[in-house]
Amino acid sequence: MRKSLRVTAQCIHFVNRIDNKNVGDWHCCPLNYFYDFFKDYNIMRHDIDYIEWERINRCDIVIIGAGGMLDVTASFNANINRLLDKCETVIAWSIGFNTHDTQWFQGENFEPVKFNKFKLISIRDYHHKSGLDWLPCPSALAPEFAMTSELKRKIGIIEHQNLPIIGLPYDKISNAYNLHDVVEFITSSEVIVTNSYHMVYFSQLLRKKVVVYNKFSTKFDCFKYQPEFVECKNNDWGGG
Numbered sequence: 640m641r642k643s644l645r646v647t648a649q650c651i652h653f654v655n656r657i658d659n660k661n662v663g664d665w666h667c668c669p670l671n672y673f674y675d676f677f678k679d680y681n682i683m684r685h686d687i688d689y690i691e692w693e694r695i696n697r698c699d700i701v702i703i704g705a706g707g708m709l710d711v712t713a714s715f716n717a718n719i720n721r722l723l724d725k726c727e728t729v730i731a732w733s734i735g736f737n738t739h740d741t742q743w744f745q746g747e748n749f750e751p752v753k754f755n756k757f758k759l760i761s762i763r764d765y766h767h768k769s770g771l772d773w774l775p776c777p778s779a780l781a782p783e784f785a786m787t788s789e790l791k792r793k794i795g796i797i798e799h800q801n802l803p804i805i806g807l808p809y810d811k812i813s814n815a816y817n818l819h820d821v822v823e824f825i826t827s828s829e830v831i832v833t834n835s836y837h838m839v840y841f842s843q844l845l846r847k848k849v850v851v852y853n854k855f856s857t858k859f860d861c862f863k864y865q866p867e868f869v870e871c872k873n874n875d876w877g878g879g
Contacts (some may be wrong), residue, residue: 646758647674647777648659649681649696649698649699650680650682650683650694650695650696650699650700651677651680651681651682651697651699651700651701651702651827652682652683652685652694652699652700652701652702652704653668653669653670653682653684654684654685654686654688654690654701654702654703654718654722655667655668655682655684655686655703655704655705655706655708655748655862656686656687656688656706656708657685657686657849660816661800661814661816662704662815662816662817662818662821662837663778663814663835663836663837663838663840663841664837665707665726665818665851666777666778666837667704667705667706667733667776667777667837668684668705668777669670669702669705669733669777670684670702670791670843671777671778671780671781672681672683672780672781672824673708673777676868683685683804685837687708687715687717687719688714688715688878689708690718690721690722692721692725695725695726696726696828697725697726697727697783698726698727699728699763700727700728700729700730701722701726701727701728701729701730702729702731702732703719703722703729703730703731703732703734703754704731704732704734704761705711705732705735705763705776705777705778706734706735706743706776707732707734707736707737707763707836707856707858708723708735709734709735709736709737709738709752709762710735710736710738710749710752710857711739711746711856712749713749713750715821716749716750716752717750718864719752720750720752720753720839720851721780723756723757724753724756725760726735727823728757728783729756729757730757730759730760731757731760731761731762732774732777733761733762733763733774733775733776733777734761734762734763735761735763735764735776735836735858736762736764736767736769736857736858737763737836737858738856738857738859738863739780739855739856740855742854746876753803754769754771754779756794756824761774762774763775763776764858764860764861765861765862765863766861769860775831776837776840777851778840778841779840779844781818783818783822783844784822784841784844784845785817786819786823786826787820787826787864788823788826788827789811790827790828790829791827791828792809792827792828792829793828793829793833793840794809794810794828794829794830794831795809795810795811795812795824795825795827795828795830795831795832796809796810796811796812796822796830796831796832796833796852796856797811797812797813797814797815797824797825797832797833797835797838798811798812798814798831798833798834799813799814799833799834799835800813800814800815802834802853803804804832804833804834804852807832809832810824810828812824814835814837814838818863821838821841822841822845824836825841825842825845825847826845828846828847829845829847829848830847830848830849830850831848831849831850832849832850832852833849833852834852834853834855834860835853836856837838838860839851839866842866843862843864843866848867849866849867850866850867850868850869851866851867851869852871853869853871854868854870
């Protein structure tokens with residue numbers, strides 16, 4: 640693989656959602672864990688919404704993922720298709736379906752992604768109706784998951800930074816915390832309540848019970864191990 644990449648590609652472009660205030664988005668890019676493999680090549684990273692199109696050539700290789708970038712916004716789908724049209728070799732690495740409902744509803748008339756144009760494709764959604772191959776999010780390889788902590792609480796809340804969970808009398812952090820602090824919080828909790836995809840995923844990696852609070856997207860539908868779900872109006876939850 641190294642030899643063929645060296646001959647055919649001027650550059651390898653990694654495309655995902657780059658948000659240093661979202662620990663899942665920040666740590667899901669496969670380049671974080673396979674840099675030693677790719678370091679001998681010219682490498683560029685792009686945010687899916689801020690692609691430097693003029694830097695991408697047809698013979699380049701594009702790796703999209705990971706993260707929930709399918710059917711989430713019209714711009715994401717359009718940019719994925721533009722990459723598929725622009726380059727001969729586009730690979731999807733553990734991308735996920737992520738259609739929002741009323742909380743962050745983005746409409747229904749998205750440009751369909753041209754899945755047949757990918758050279759290789761894997762999705763993070765287990766047994767998805769699309770039938771596409773499953774590959775878990777590469778953030779599972781982060782060394783922080785080797786950490787252990789003493790149990791400090793029965794229930795801990797990790798809220799999405801943009802969707803606060805209010806009114807519940809438990810210790811709380813958000814997915815804007817760094818990975819070390821997130822893992823420390825999860826490992827020191829017996830149960831995690833969250834509305835963030837990666838906080839569910841991280842909690843499961845750490846073998847914790849996890850409850851999804853007010854599910855708002857299809858991204859929560861296809862975990863290999865299904866979490867519990869709770870729907871609460873006005874944060875009226877009888878959890879104890």
